[in-house]
Amino acid sequence: MPNPTAAMLVIGDEILSGRTREANAYHLAGELTRVGIDLKEIRVVPDEHEVIVDSLNALRAGFTHVFTSGGIGPTHDDITADAVAAAFGVGIDVRDDARELLEAALAGRGLTPTADQLRMARIPDGATLIVNGVSGAPGFSIGNVHVMAGVPSIFVAMVETVLPTLEAGAPRLSREVRFEVGEGLIAAPLRELADAMPELSFGSYPFREGEIRGTNIVVRGTEPALLDDAVARLETIRNGTPPSA
Template sequence: MSDETVTSAFLIIGNEILSGRTKDKNLGFLAEKLTEAGIRLSEVRVVRDEEGEIVEAVNALRARYTYVFTSGGIGPTHDDITCASIAAAFGLSVIRNPEAMRRMEIHYKTIGREFNEARKKMAETPEGAELIDNPVSTAPGFIIGNVHVMAGVPSVFQAMVLELLPKLKHGAKMLSRAVSCTLGEGVVAEALGEIQSRYGDVEIGSYPYFRAGYFGTTLVARGTDVARLEAAAEEIRQMIRDKGGEPIEARPEEDTEETQNAG
């Protein structure tokens, strides 16, 4: 780990996500694991299975962030066009990766299934790509430049992320402090903005909730400098007292769930 800020984006590829037929289960897992590694997830996009849209998104994101991660569209069917689209974004040819072919040939022989042309499509990568191991179903993902291409199936995606993370550059870990109170956002908004203006290096968020029959607000401060984070959190606690409330220490992840459930 270093003090360097390491940034990333997540590109979700698939018509089924945009139609609502499939509910994405990968974003939350990826965000959690990247946060643990000190890699800041800064942007998420969802695009259709359309080469031009994929190429445009990949080229924009890879120029802006340290890492780009993608999910979806690297299977055996006609609409799995991610590999070809990523190759087009880099101006590269698509090949049947020899190492991927070797692994998959062994896999299908072991399980007694034909390694047919459709399945061989899953061994394709842009020329020069590095493989991402797939301990679940063998067919690998791949890395080209700073773009990391993975399957959309959650169990496979998650396994690939865990294989990949130790090989990435880790940055300064984002730390959190959360303070809840029974005051509404409208009560604390102005004073909270003043605190934020004094702590430009700390992200301060406000999350209203409804719990056990009453409304309240959880204030979450996030940053990489412990001293600055603690100072900001203490100012938030004092602000709550000044407004007639009582600060309640909370866990950031729990309060986020409550906020989502409250709508």
């Protein structure tokens, strides 16, 4: 049975303008690989309602899960929750359970929510909250869409909450073999090996360390025995490759 698939939708002008280096995709990619959900697309879009709605609808139709990051804070540029409600054609309003979480978190600092902070308790009808230990403001899941914060520490906490609730696939395993030759010199046997083992994927990643031009070959698959076999065959190729630049 093929693994569940996923897309990530990152929402934020600050990534597209070059102000902020996107920080959540790498974490999510690693976690999804670990649990056997295949991440197939990452898309970064601006803080624009129609673009978010259209992207959400395209991605949720195309993949088992969609994970979003960003745009669920209290300010005017936080429009993700409304866009999600619009994409699903449902209403959205402040919800008691979300408000209570916010109030409890602020009470710890001797505060009560402002009207704008209460915006963070606006939850689309039918959604499930993503409670987390870092932020009082929850994320939420609706249908196959999981809506999470852009602040990295909160994003990580929300991923930790959500992933155990999803049906896992076969964890995607990987093995790596290092060649100290440029990739042009091993491309031919590598291509033959990739053709001979279609259940696995072979990636070729050149590197340079001082005078060494090298290539890391990464094999990915779900069957440990097949991966062992591939690594053995790669080592045979390596032993037969003339040392050269």
